[in-house]
Amino acid sequence: MPELPEVNTVKKAFEATALHLPITGVEVHDAKIIRNVSPVEFEGTLVGRTFADTYRQGKYFFAILDNGINILFHLGMTGDLVYYFSPEDQPKYERFRVRFANQLILGYADLRKFSHILVLEDREQYLRQIRLGTDALEITFRDFQRVFEGRQTPVKILLMDQRRIAGVGNLYADEICYQARIHPASPAGALSRDQLKRIHHFMQDILRKACEKDAYYQVYPEDWFWKWRNDKASLPEGKGVVRKMKLGGRTTYFVEGYQPLISGNHKQK
């Protein structure tokens, strides 16, 4: 689930809860979850320090220690940070936890263990190394346009390509295509400037609103697509019927008729 708005919400909660507290202990339950250091090294890195700052780009969240070391939390599919005081509130699937001087415990839970937790000396170098793209909320229309130019690849796959645009995952990509009224399989290079403008606009509009609502789906606007996504029933107002297809190995939902497929035979500029 964690796409840009979810990760942004994790960041906000971390800032409100865990900053500037002395770290008194670390317990690792699953050594494999921290990818580049041993549990002992991880503990040694954290204990006695505080978290001083945070950074986020796309779905990558960094907690920055007071000595400048970055702890990357990439939440994978099921990662989450959980704050609690009492041991009986320990979340299921906790993989490690951090204890603070005020008795607060920060648990890292991850059912499916697709997470990447990394200790990084140099965040910028790491971001260059993985070639992470511009954050979806930051990317200008000009740069956005460049991503799609001359490509045969379906629009949705490019929206989810973290090396080009960082932060959009499977669910929000469907939402963006729906609100922009573009068929997700439309070849990117065939879109007109106006159509690209629409996608760029709705991408940022959707992500911004989702961030404002702390990625809490229940309070998303009524006319958003997500609640019908799994429904094979028709949408209200005769918009059409929800269809399902595979795109880049990911299940994709769209509304037939409402989101016309842009044909690729005449490239527009």
Add this chain to the structure above:
DNA sequence: TGTGATGTTGAATG
């Protein structure tokens, strides 16, 4: 009980 699908990415292949 077995099978396939599930929000993530990264590696391997042609």
Add this chain to the structure above:
DNA sequence: GCATTCAACATCAC
């Protein structure tokens, strides 16, 4: 580069 497939992992729905 680009497109596709698979693997990492655990659970759930059918």
